[in-house]
């Protein structure tokens with residue numbers, strides 16, 4: 001399982017750089033603009049320059065409306081700024097067809113510019129609270145749009161977590177559907193260390209985290225701490241080892 005950490009700017013990206021041995025992807029976002037809030041192009045560029053070259057930089061394009069042209073152009077902006085993982089939160093899409101249309105535009109805009117870029121179609125575990133496409137529709141949306149991964153995060157950061165909205169068995173189904181479609185499965189949403197055993201067992205490819213590696217577990221007031229990133233990673237590795245040793249894993 002890969003560890004994706006979401007700094008809110010250059011200062012926190014430097015904290016990620018200090019913990020670079022313990023994480024896999026640095027995901028630039030602007031949490032005060034929403035769950036997948038987009039940051040400025042110059043911030044993405046500066047972060048690309050600040051983290052080790054072998055660590056991919058991801059950028060969120062926002063909790064986007066159903067406006068395919070607007071979103072495609074924003075996604076290209078993130079790619080031009082140096083992000084090679086482009087994450088789109090399909091907040092304003094109420095049907096799978098709308099979501100596919102948005103993601104097709106993103107895939108074309110990004111891959112015409114950079115064919116090896118990795119496009120992530122993200123929905124929300126708490127879609128029922130905001131009226132967007134349902135979580136289990138995401139793998140098919142990602143497949144039919146030519147995206148590389150399907151993701152779930154939580155839209156409303158009120159202390160509820162991924163598994164509060166999509167129970168582990170349904171997350172397992174999400175992962176299976178993504179894998180059957182040839183995609184990676186990414187899961188996030190106030191994930192804590194105690195969720196790692198289940199996330200490992202269901203075959204999650206990427207876990208996305210912010211709050212759990214911020215001081216006091218506070219994704220807004222706390223700052224990312226390299227020590228907490230290292231501890232989170234150690235816990236991931238422990239679960240990976242334990243799971244690999246169980247008969248179910250073979």
Ligand SMILES: O=C[C@H](O)COP(=O)(O)O
Pocket residue numbers: 004006027153157188189190191208209210211212219
């Ligand atoms: O992409 C991952 C998100 O930043 C998760 O943030 P969170 O762990 O605070 O919910």
